[in-house]
């Protein structure tokens with residue numbers, strides 16, 4: 001009999017929950033090992049691992065959904081796989097082949113099937129792949145070993161209130177420099193966003209809106225989401241900047257606006 005879990009699907013926040021299995025694969029001497037599912041949710045690292053000192057880390061976030069017919073589907077995992085390759089390149093880390101990335105996500109979802117929220121509950125299974133510089137190194141140079149992991153957990157909406165309007169605050173801080181790492185999904189960008197986020201939260205806002213770092217005159221993106229608007233004359237507008245994270249949601253919405261809603265985008 002397949003496992004069942006006692007979860008209040010309708011009232012899940014965006015919080016960590018330990019599920020049963022995660023995937024881990026290691027890179028050494030130019031090659032990825034085969035990778036495997038494990039139950040242990042801890043990682044042992046040398047004190048000299050690059051990730052701990054120089055932030056050599058990138059990650060992804062994607063979701064699995066239960067469909068009406070009872071299937072489980074990932075949303076465009078190939079796009080997350082490619083974005084992770086771009087992030088890895090920016091931090092001089094070995095790329096994870098697209099097939100390996102998708103296979104790891106599928107293995108983790110299958111092994112944790114009991115945690116995939118049922119259709120219609122509003123909850124989803126959030127999948128978090130990440131890649132870190134491991135091994136032993138003290139100079140500022142790329143790591144000699146790497147670890148790629150994927151774990152997952154059921155979540156509700158990221159912003160409290162889901163699709164109901166959320167208040168954001170324009171911040172004076174920059175998230176990323178024009179030629180920096182804004183387009184890469186790397187931990188350092190998120191470390192830099194913690195203080196602006198805290199300040200916005202203290203004032204009662206859900207998150208910050210960042211302006212373009214060069215002129216502070218145009219909207220760039222939100223702390224955890226791209227920005228888009230629809231003009232009075234029905235145009236879909238979204239900022240175009242090298243320091244914005246290329247969002248899979250935004251790319252998908254542009255496609256929907258152009259191809260299904262006949263909008264200018």
Ligand SMILES: Cc1ncc(COP(=O)(O)O)c(C=O)c1O
Pocket residue numbers: 061221222223224225226245246247248249250
């Ligand atoms: C800074 C930032 N921008 C945009 C997004 C949205 O990206 P996606 O649509 O690929 O989930 C995220 C997602 O976590 C993010 O952290």
